Amino acid sequence: MSRKTKDELLHDHNHDGVDRRGFLKCMAWAGTGAFCVIKGGVLNSYSLSRLSEMNPADAKGELSFVQISDSHMGFNKPANPDVAATLQAAVAKINALSTPPEFLLHTGDISHLSKPEEFDTVDQILKSATAKDVFFVPGEHDVLNDDGKQYLDRYGKGAQGNGWYSFEKKGVHFIGLVNVMNLKAGGLGTLGQNQLEWLEKDVKHLKSSTPIVVFAHIPLWAVYPEWGWGTEDSAQAISYLKKFGSVTVLNGHIHQTMQKVEGNVTFHTATSTAFPQPKPGEAPSPGPMKVPAEQLRSLLGITDVNFVRGQHALGIIDANLG
Amino acid sequence: MRRSVRIANTAVIALIFFGGGAVKQSSFAARAQQKTASAAEVKIDNFSFGPAAITVPVGTTVTWTNRDDIPHTVVSTDKVFKSKVLDTDEKFSYTFDKPGEYPYFCSIHPKMTGKVVVTN
Ligand SMILES: [Cu+2]
Numbered sequence: 073m074s075r076k077t078k079d080e081l082l083h084d085h086n087h088d089g090v091d092r093r094g095f096l097k098c099m100a101w102a103g104t105g106a107f108c109v110i111k112g113g114v115l116n117s118y119s120l121s122r123l124s125e126m127n128p129a130d131a132k133g134e135l136s137f138v139q140i141s142d143s144h145m146g147f148n149k150p151a152n153p154d155v156a157a158t159l160q161a162a163v164a165k166i167n168a169l170s171t172p173p174e175f176l177l178h179t180g181d182i183s184h185l186s187k188p189e190e191f192d193t194v195d196q197i198l199k200s201a202t203a204k205d206v207f208f209v210p211g212e213h214d215v216l217n218d219d220g221k222q223y224l225d226r227y228g229k230g231a232q233g234n235g236w237y238s239f240e241k242k243g244v245h246f247i248g249l250v251n252v253m254n255l256k257a258g259g260l261g262t263l264g265q266n267q268l269e270w271l272e273k274d275v276k277h278l279k280s281s282t283p284i285v286v287f288a289h290i291p292l293w294a295v296y297p298e299w300g301w302g303t304e305d306s307a308q309a310i311s312y313l314k315k316f317g318s319v320t321v322l323n324g325h326i327h328q329t330m331q332k333v334e335g336n337v338t339f340h341t342a343t344s345t346a347f348p349q350p351k352p353g354e355a356p357s358p359g360p361m362k363v364p365a366e367q368l369r370s371l372l373g374i375t376d377v378n379f380v381r382g383q384h385a386l387g388i389i390d391a392n393l394g
Numbered sequence: 395m396r397r398s399v400r401i402a403n404t405a406v407i408a409l410i411f412f413g414g415g416a417v418k419q420s421s422f423a424a425r426a427q428q429k430t431a432s433a434a435e436v437k438i439d440n441f442s443f444g445p446a447a448i449t450v451p452v453g454t455t456v457t458w459t460n461r462d463d464i465p466h467t468v469v470s471t472d473k474v475f476k477s478k479v480l481d482t483d484e485k486f487s488y489t490f491d492k493p494g495e496y497p498y499f500c501s502i503h504p505k506m507t508g509k510v511v512v513t514n
Pocket residue numbers: 441465466467500501502503506
């Protein structure tokens with residue numbers, strides 16, 4: 073399969089002022105490396121190779137954090153026989169960032185088979201990150217065989233229901249949602265009525281100027297329902313966030329980078345630290361993409377999110393591990 | 395001791411002599427046996443069950459084999475049967491004792507659905 077080089081965007085975004093009521097769909101595929109700045113709901117993205125052209129003030133803010141996803145510890149197939157090494161590489165990249173992130177978000181599929189030793193290995197590797205706090209949400213691979221009991225024991229202290237929660241950091245309201253439990257035959261990811269009710273209450277008291285960051289494993293927008301890449305009741309969840317000026321949704325699951333801006337909401341998916349998956353519909357199934365060893369690290373990565381206080385802006389940098 | 399050995403030898407010779415016929419006969423026997431306690435296979439490839447729908451007689455043991463690089467499960471929609479997570483090449487079997495329709499899916503990838511129809 074021929075792929076674009078890592079610094080080339082497949083779909084260049086409009087830099088000429090997009091109407092924020094309008095609909096902008098843009099995709100930066102895994103490994104392209106996109107730096108994205110959202111201002112007033114409008115997203116601008118830059119290729120990583122063009123970061124030097126940016127005003128440094130746009131890259132620095134009062135709060136920055138890093139999203140990693142889909143470490144799939146325990147996976148050992150040809151696509152990537154050493155997922156521990158690539159997670160370690162991700163941590164090294166995080167530790168080398170010029171603006172140290174305050175914390176990490178892990179958007180699920182921590183483990184491959186929900187085995188205790190897989191979680192242990194990830195915890196051990198993440199201990200070497202200079203950012204000490206890690207906030208998790210589960211992926212479907214983290215709740216196998218026990219309806220998520222082990223996940224809750226390990227990561228769900230103080231969380232509600234199957235592990236959802238919210239917290240504040242420097243005026244930004246973060247909401248971790250769980251959409252990998254109680255999945256119905258033929259369906260997509262599901263949040264469920266209890267979680268939706270909790271979410272509605274959780275944001276009710278917040279000022280509409282509060283920046284919101286929602287993170288969950290399966291995309292909260294219909295990326296490709298044919299492959300299960302979407303969440304049944306995500307529209308309901310997003311409807312509770314309509315009043316806010318800035319909403320960013322961070323997801324994993326699809327092992328590639330994609331972005332979409334819809335009104336006040338910017339959706340963003342992260343690459344995996346373990347193995348890449350094909351573009352929607354470009355393979356018989358969403359199984360692991362086997363790529364040459366020298367190409368693998370350019371398709372894996374981390375997402376560095378930098379919140380600029382006062383501008384309602386989130387800058388998102390995708391870095392690959394290459 | 396000696397006698398029994400001799401008998402055994404004779405038996406071997408007989409088998410070799412009528413070798414072709416004997417083999418054919420035993421495979422017929424196996425097939426007949428399969429009819430009373432029959433078995434069926436479903437393979438999981440590329441995030442789908444193949445065949446997606448099968449019809450089997452009562453008493454059939456259906457065995458699912460995951461041939462993907464990604465784990466899957468086999469879970470009855472009506473909570474009749476439920477596998478543990480199946481990693482690559484792992485199997486799950488269930489014996490269907492009652493006629494009826496048994497829709498199932500992968501609880502990890504719910505877009506993956508299948509059906510077993512059990513007839514009398
Ligand atoms: Cu599956």
